[in-house]
Structure formats: structure tokens, C-alpha cells
Amino acid sequence: MSVQVVSAAAAAKVPEVELKDLSPSEAEPQLGLSTAAVSAMAPPAGGGDPEAPAPVAERPPAPGPGSGPAAALSPAAGKVPQASAMKRSDPHHQHQRHRDGGEALVSPDGTVTEAPRTVKKVLMETLGALGAQCRWAACNIYSTLNEVAAALAENGFPVFAWKGESEDDFWWCIDRCVNVEGWQPNMILDDGGDLTHWIYKKYPNMFKKIKGIVEESVTGVHRLYQLSKAGKLCVPAMNVNDSVTKQKFDNLYCCRESILDGLKRTTDMMFGGKQVVVCGYGEVGKGCCAALKAMGSIVYVTEIDPICALQACMDGFRLVKLNEVIRQVDIVITCTGNKNVVTREHLDRMKNSCIVCNMGHSNTEIDVASLRTPELTWERVRSQVDHVIWPDGKRIVLLAEGRLLNLSCSTVPTFVLSITATTQALALIELYNAPEGRYKQDVYLLPKKMDEYVASLHLPTFDAHLTELTDEQAKYLGLNKNGPFKPNYYRY
Numbered sequence: 001m002s003v004q005v006v007s008a009a010a011a012a013k014v015p016e017v018e019l020k021d022l023s024p025s026e027a028e029p030q031l032g033l034s035t036a037a038v039s040a041m042a043p044p045a046g047g048g049d050p051e052a053p054a055p056v057a058e059r060p061p062a063p064g065p066g067s068g069p070a071a072a073l074s075p076a077a078g079k080v081p082q083a084s085a086m087k088r089s090d091p092h093h094q095h096q097r098h099r100d101g102g103e104a105l106v107s108p109d110g111t112v113t114e115a116p117r118t119v120k121k122v123l124m125e126t127l128g129a130l131g132a133q134c135r136w137a138a139c140n141i142y143s144t145l146n147e148v149a150a151a152l153a154e155n156g157f158p159v160f161a162w163k164g165e166s167e168d169d170f171w172w173c174i175d176r177c178v179n180v181e182g183w184q185p186n187m188i189l190d191d192g193g194d195l196t197h198w199i200y201k202k203y204p205n206m207f208k209k210i211k212g213i214v215e216e217s218v219t220g221v222h223r224l225y226q227l228s229k230a231g232k233l234c235v236p237a238m239n240v241n242d243s244v245t246k247q248k249f250d251n252l253y254c255c256r257e258s259i260l261d262g263l264k265r266t267t268d269m270m271f272g273g274k275q276v277v278v279c280g281y282g283e284v285g286k287g288c289c290a291a292l293k294a295m296g297s298i299v300y301v302t303e304i305d306p307i308c309a310l311q312a313c314m315d316g317f318r319l320v321k322l323n324e325v326i327r328q329v330d331i332v333i334t335c336t337g338n339k340n341v342v343t344r345e346h347l348d349r350m351k352n353s354c355i356v357c358n359m360g361h362s363n364t365e366i367d368v369a370s371l372r373t374p375e376l377t378w379e380r381v382r383s384q385v386d387h388v389i390w391p392d393g394k395r396i397v398l399l400a401e402g403r404l405l406n407l408s409c410s411t412v413p414t415f416v417l418s419i420t421a422t423t424q425a426l427a428l429i430e431l432y433n434a435p436e437g438r439y440k441q442d443v444y445l446l447p448k449k450m451d452e453y454v455a456s457l458h459l460p461t462f463d464a465h466l467t468e469l470t471d472e473q474a475k476y477l478g479l480n481k482n483g484p485f486k487p488n489y490y491r492y
Helices: 119-129 146-154 167-178 194-202 204-208 218-229 244-267 283-294 306-314 344-349 405-409 414-433 448-462 471-477
Strands: 002-008 095-097 103-106 132-138 187-190 212-215 237-239 275-279 298-302 331-334 354-358 377-382 385-389 395-399
Touching: 119 132, 119 146, 119 414, 132 167, 167 194, 187 194, 187 414, 194 204, 194 218, 212 218, 212 414, 218 237, 237 414, 244 283, 244 354, 244 395, 244 405, 244 414, 244 448, 275 283, 283 298, 283 306, 395 405, 414 448
Parallel strands: 187 212, 212 237, 275 298, 275 331, 331 354, 354 395
Antiparallel strands: 002 132, 002 187, 095 103, 377 385, 385 395
């Protein structure tokens, strides 16, 4: 996932989303939206997932903030001005610079190939086709695919990201993304809340012309609710993370597949018989547990919520406290969005070669900072795999330095992310087109009708055929034949 700052420049090109009533106690409004507006992001009927992009070579050493401008990739003629990919050039890198300033993938035999059409690339292209001017920075220092960043820049999108940024690089890229003379964003599309936080901190005057924020992560949504509660949220915000088409698909199904992919790519391990503790049994935790159980692992769960805890028990997992199993487990996975879930005390008590990783969002779930002490030795064994070695020779295997495993160490299924990207696009359209006064300075969920619409766009991929209610059936259930089909309080 990546962070975009979006400036919707051509409102006339953006389709209207008709929402006549936002009261949760009354019938939900009908959605008036052209299918063509977002159908470009839905997979073609009868098609499966697009081919996953190839791994990217490590980024060459880059100077820190303030040490000079990055090499710019000039946009193609007629595209959005000022396009640049913030990535340093290297004669041995897998990318080759074109005469027009762009980049493309170059295979070992010298063949130039087209960069892959990932979901985020399609999302940017779709927003551009709808009339938006977009600038892009990363939400995670390891999540950027360099070839995708290069392809976006070549097509005229200013890109400020590369794989393997330092912490300083990360904030420098966000600053370069928004700190442009004469440029004013009017929408923010965020993943984690870092971009929103940076604008609040450095450029608060920008919010005078920003119409709304769309946020798709637990961490970012938590920050928005904190701002709202403190009376400091100065624009409306859409909580996409808790939309049904995000929670039940991206969080659950995406993590169910990417957890195995990430662990396989980094450790080459077998899962059968391994003892695993998964911290958190929300949608992400449920997906991870289901995947590991299916592979023959013995799975324990930790939880603070008695409802999620009971679900874990009914799904056949043993509910424990982390201290009870920390000495015996082979893998520790955090899925909470919280901080200090795995502490130095836990790390000290883990057995030799225990694998530790994070599937939440923030890199604070595992107390990695406590491991950077003189008595412990860090050994980089492969990209984003570190052995942390204790004085007695015990070592743990830390993946992605405690950052998000599936964004850092694996591919993510593009089909399920297409669902999330479509939801994000609809949220941006809704906030941008909303008449003054419809949304206050608060955090909102998308109407259920929009969730249903997103799902309907993706059904043709499976050659799926929805049953339609008869007039008699619709009257009996008290529903509109075209939906929404569930009340707001329904739990999927």
C-alpha cells in the first residue's frame, strides 16, 4: 500500500455520487454513479489475478534529506507536469534510463519490458482519468516496487518513493511530495496517517482548501478519531478501513494468503507441526490463523476482546497469554495495531531461532528499539531478514525490522486489493462531490450501498450470478430490490 496526495483538478470529470440522507436510523440512500467511473479497477470478467510483479533489486545507497535533489524522471509529453521518481541512479541497477527521462525494466539479456500494472498503479491511473492530479509517496519504507514507481513517473505522476528508504528518507519523501510551490492539494488519500500527521504538523494552512481525507488503515483511522475527539479534525474524513469491502476482504483474505508467502520467501520454512502464536484475532489475525492451521501448524491466539477471543476458541484455537507459550513457539506474529505487544522481556525468553514478524500496521508492535543495544549482535542474512544474536549464542529471526511483513517481504494478491482501491476511489469521489454541510468535521463510514456496489463490480471475475428479489419478496423483507440488502447494524 502507498500514500497518495490527490488534487482533484477537474471536478467536471468526476462522476456524481448521490447521497440524499446520511441518518443511520433511516433507509440508506441510493447510489447514482456511472459504472465506467471505477470499473477500470475491477478485474475483467472470467480473469484471475494479474501476474505478480518480479522482485526488485536493492536500492543503491541514497543521500539523506537535504543532501541534494534526486534524479528526476521526466513525464511524457502532454502529461502532468513536474513528474519525478525519487530514486537514485546506479549503473548496475536493474533499471535503465530512457532518453526521454523515464525508466523501464531491463532483463539480463538487455530486453526492455513494461513495468507491471499493479493495483496502486491502476488506482493512480483511474484517478488521473477522472480528472485528478496525483502526487505519491510511500506509507512503508519497504513496500514500494521500484518498477511501479518508475512506470508511474514515466506516465506523468510525481513519485517520491523507493524500496528500502531510511526513516529520514521516508519523512523527506513525504515533505517533497506536499511541499511544492504553487501546488495545493484538495484531497488526501492516506494509509497509516503519516501524511495527514505531517501536513497538520508542517503545513496546517493547507487544510483551508482540503475537502476531505480518506484513510484505509487501523492506525490511521485511530489517529483520525483521536483528532476528532480532541476537536482538532478540521476536515471531514472517510474511514475506509472499517468498510465491509476492506475489512472482510483485504484484511481477511489478503492476509490469509500473504502471511504464508511472506514467511516462505524470507525463511524457506515448512509450516507443518510448527507452533505459532498469533497476537490478535481481528480480521487480519483470523486470516493468518486460518492459513497456518490449514498448513498443519499448531496455532495459539492472544486477545484482549472477549468476543474475538470466543471466536478464536470456537474456531478451534487455544486462547493463551503470550507469557504462557513464549518459550515454546516457533513463530510469533503480531496482528493488533497496538504498541509493545512483543516486549524485550518476551524476546529474551524466546527459544533459539524463533521467527518474529508483524502483520499489523505500525512498526511499534514489536519493541525492536530494545534490541539495538551493545550486548546484542545484528546479522543481516538476506534482504529484510535479520538474526539478532544474544551473548549466549541464542538468536531470533526478525523479519522486515518489525515492519509490515506482507508489504515488505511478499507480493499481495492484486485482486483483493482491487476491491480496496475501488472503495478508496468511491470515498474520494463522495467527499469531493459532497455539497457543503453534508459532512461535518468528523469521521464517517461509506454507506452500505457503496460497499455493495464495490462487491458487485468484482463478481464477474468469478462468473457469478446474483439472485434478484421479486417484488413480493422485496416487500416481505422491507427492502429495495436494488439494495442496500442489510441494515447498518448487520455484522457480516
